[in-house]
Amino acid sequence: xxxxxxxxxxxLLVLSLVACTQQTxxxxxxxxxxxxxxxxxxxxxxxxxxxxxxxxxxxxPGGTLVISVIADAATMNPLEIRNPSNLNHANPxxxxxxxxxxxxxxxxxxxxxxxxxxxxxTYTIELNEGxxxxxxxxxxxxxxxxxxxxxxxxxVLRSSFFSNVDSVEVTGDYTVVIHLKQWDSTLPxxxxxxxxxxxxxxxxxKDPEGFGEHPVGTGPFMFDEWEHGVSISFVKFADYWQGxxxxxxxxxxxxxxxxxxxxxxxxxxxxxxxxSDVTIIDDMRSKGYTVYNMNVPQSCYxxxxxxxxxxxxxxxxxxxxxxxxxxxDAITAALFGDYGAATNQYALVGSTYYNDEVNIGFDLEKAKxxxxxxxxxxxxxxxxxxxxxxxxxxVCQVIADxxxxxxxxxxxxxxxxxxxxxxxxxxxxxxxxxxxxxxxxVDAQLAGNFKQGLQSGLGINCFLHxxxxxxxxxxxxxSGKAEAVEQFKDAQKLIVEDYCLVRCFTVSFxxxxxxxxxxxxxxxxxxxxxSTLHKAWIEQ
Numbered sequence: 001x002x003x004x005x006x007x008x009x010x011x012l013l014v015l016s017l018v019a020c021t022q023q024t025x026x027x028x029x030x031x032x033x034x035x036x037x038x039x040x041x042x043x044x045x046x047x048x049x050x051x052x053x054x055x056x057x058x059x060x061p062g063g064t065l066v067i068s069v070i071a072d073a074a075t076m077n078p079l080e081i082r083n084p085s086n087l088n089h090a091n092p093x094x095x096x097x098x099x100x101x102x103x104x105x106x107x108x109x110x111x112x113x114x115x116x117x118x119x120x121x122t123y124t125i126e127l128n129e130g131x132x133x134x135x136x137x138x139x140x141x142x143x144x145x146x147x148x149x150x151x152x153x154x155x156v157l158r159s160s161f162f163s164n165v166d167s168v169e170v171t172g173d174y175t176v177v178i179h180l181k182q183w184d185s186t187l188p189x190x191x192x193x194x195x196x197x198x199x200x201x202x203x204x205x206k207d208p209e210g211f212g213e214h215p216v217g218t219g220p221f222m223f224d225e226w227e228h229g230v231s232i233s234f235v236k237f238a239d240y241w242q243g244x245x246x247x248x249x250x251x252x253x254x255x256x257x258x259x260x261x262x263x264x265x266x267x268x269x270x271x272x273x274x275x276s277d278v279t280i281i282d283d284m285r286s287k288g289y290t291v292y293n294m295n296v297p298q299s300c301y302x303x304x305x306x307x308x309x310x311x312x313x314x315x316x317x318x319x320x321x322x323x324x325x326x327x328x329d330a331i332t333a334a335l336f337g338d339y340g341a342a343t344n345q346y347a348l349v350g351s352t353y354y355n356d357e358v359n360i361g362f363d364l365e366k367a368k369x370x371x372x373x374x375x376x377x378x379x380x381x382x383x384x385x386x387x388x389x390x391x392x393x394x395v396c397q398v399i400a401d402x403x404x405x406x407x408x409x410x411x412x413x414x415x416x417x418x419x420x421x422x423x424x425x426x427x428x429x430x431x432x433x434x435x436x437x438x439x440x441x442v443d444a445q446l447a448g449n450f451k452q453g454l455q456s457g458l459g460i461n462c463f464l465h466x467x468x469x470x471x472x473x474x475x476x477x478x479s480g481k482a483e484a485v486e487q488f489k490d491a492q493k494l495i496v497e498d499y500c501l502v503r504c505f506t507v508s509f510x511x512x513x514x515x516x517x518x519x520x521x522x523x524x525x526x527x528x529x530x531s532t533l534h535k536a537w538i539e540q
Contacts, residue, residue, distance in 0.1 A: 087528040094197045307464045
């Protein structure tokens with residue numbers, strides 16, 4: 001009956017919102033209008049003002065927190081997790097050695113401390129003691145080493161994360177030393193991401209093939225049930241190392257349609273949703289629902305070029321022409337509003353790794369001149385491979401319209417999520433729209449996607465990997481923080497302007513709508529990797 005009510009309410013919402021969803025804000029003529037040096041304003045995350053760790057007055061234990069997701073997880077095996085939907089599902093159950101703070105910097109989490117020794121090429125990790133897995137086994141140095149060794153051997157992102165790691169050594173019951181081949185300033189990012197997920201050694205070795213369907217981690221909730229394509233459920237872990245959770249459980253329900261998910265929130269069937277349609281966010285805010293943004297920006301919308309195929313995009317002048325033909329400010333204003341910021345590189349304007357000397361920007365006449373210099377004054381036809389998601393397709397349709405102004409005819413090649421994931425490393429001739437994660441660390445993303453010799457990563461079979469860019473990225477990874485920042489900024493210029501491997505145009509912020517009776521949630525407050533779900537409670 002509830003599902004019928006939710007569907008009926010969704011139909012009413014479609015009728016009430018159709019007008020505003022069809023009205024797109026007009027692109028601005030102010031070239032600086034989309035440049036935002038900080039995070040857009042947002043209501044504080046639920047519960048920030050309500051209680052500290054020791055205050056429990058008014059808390060109502062029990063209940064199940066229901067979170068809307070747009071797709072089911074492909075796997076819960078930490079070795080194979082790479083896309084955002086899998087990260088969301090892993091949130092209650094798996095935790096990382098380090099965790100990103102509100103500025104996107106890795107800080108100790110399961111680890112009590114991490115100490116770097118540049119001279120001796122080591123990172124020393126001291127674990128918090130008494131951390132139990134859901135099967136009752138303990139997170140010790142031996143188990144930590146086993147996890148790191150396993151990821152280095154089989155992890156889907158192992159070449160990006162651990163290419164400079166030589167070995168992992170246990171030097172105490174809760175002490176692990178990571179030995180490097182050469183210094184790697186980006187390694188802490190790997191330990192705050194999938195490479196730092198800690199899984200139960202005992203449970204994994206009992207059933208390696210089935211672990212992705214029955215995962216065992218250290219998080220506040222244990223795996224319970226998985227109805228593929230519908231929902232995945234977790235129950236509370238009473239022996240959680242940061243304290244017994246207030247909630248009885250957490251469940252992720254799949255709602256492929258934002259309007260249906262919105263109706264479910266209003267009906268009380270869902271407590272958290274993260275819509276891609278900003279009109280829904282504004283509508284729910286106006287109705288009194290709490291809206292908060294993830295502290296660390298979510299994605300950088302990036303147009304990637306196949307630079308190695310025998311077609312016009314193999315010419316850097318053509319790639320630069322396309323880059324100049326794209327109006328980042330107009331795209332951001334029209335499709336993202338207050339939930340995005342225009343950019344021309346893989347960084348937020350004014351942030352640590354942003355290079356002010358990058359000159360790529362909207363200039364239609366220059367785009368036409370470059371295209372003529374390349375011998376394509378009359379334009380040409382090409383393809384743009386894109387995941388078949390409403391928001392992404394809208395963005396690509398706008399890009400296609402912009403490129404038509406310089407004579408380039410773009411055919412959208414729509415693929416499903418599985419085909420999209422497979423195409424990240426290499427796509428058919430033409431372009432590829434990728435939403436590069438911002439919460440993984442700018443330095444780690446640049447080093448992990450544009451160096452030579454990578455086994456996986458964005459565009460490994462489509463980008464150029466020139467020696468000067470490779471040497472710069474290697475040097476940055478092997479340098480101290482201050483020098484590394486400047487070198488990564490220089491790498492930005494090579495990537496987006498000199499070689500023009502990609503055209504970055506919008507940095508987006510993920511927003512969450514929450515039920516008014518949900519308190520102290522902290523779900524994905526900084527990044528998708530860690531939350532404070534053990535503190536969450538639902539007012540009965």
